Amino acid sequence: MGHQVSAIFTGLGRFFEYPVKRKPICFYRQEDFTATGEPVKKATAVDTHPQTDYDKLVDLFYKRLAEQRQYNQEMKDQDRRWSMQKVVQRFPGWNEVTIANLHSLFLLFDNQTNGMLGFDDFGAVLESLGDESSMETRKEKFTAADTDNDGWITYDEFLSLVYNFSAPEGTRLTGLAALCNEVAENIQFVSNLTVGEQLEYGLF
16 A cells, blocks of 8 residues: 555656756747858957957858849839839829839739730729720720730730820820829828728728
């Protein structure tokens, strides 16, 4: 009997010891490591080893790599702004917000993800913009814009088609081109509202 009680207490002792003997899990903050996964040296840490020529070369490499990445990003942003300005110049009366909205619609309805729209996709874009033109008119305009007659239009053809869908009256945009501006202005207005204002307008 005494042997059994002793065995029970021994087992319980091991049970209660188990969590204490486990190796603790350590979590490190992300800022404690560099982008390459190396630990960041603390300001109080004393570097007992002098920096070798190899260490200097590695530091110089990463420094130049960071500078090159920053330069590439700046050039990419500049090219994007420049290309947007050129598109705006091609379509007088449209602004960057309108063109950005049309680009988002183009990507949204590009169901084949091939950078082109078919006639059904184009019709879906017109429906989302609130266009009420007939199916015959849409088909006629789409066929005229499809210069290579392959049943698809590219983004550039799409912009020209939407812009020239309705004949402008002098310098004033009409029809679908003017509707694109109205839709973009509404989207910009809503995006500038706070959550409380959106609730007040009943947008949720």
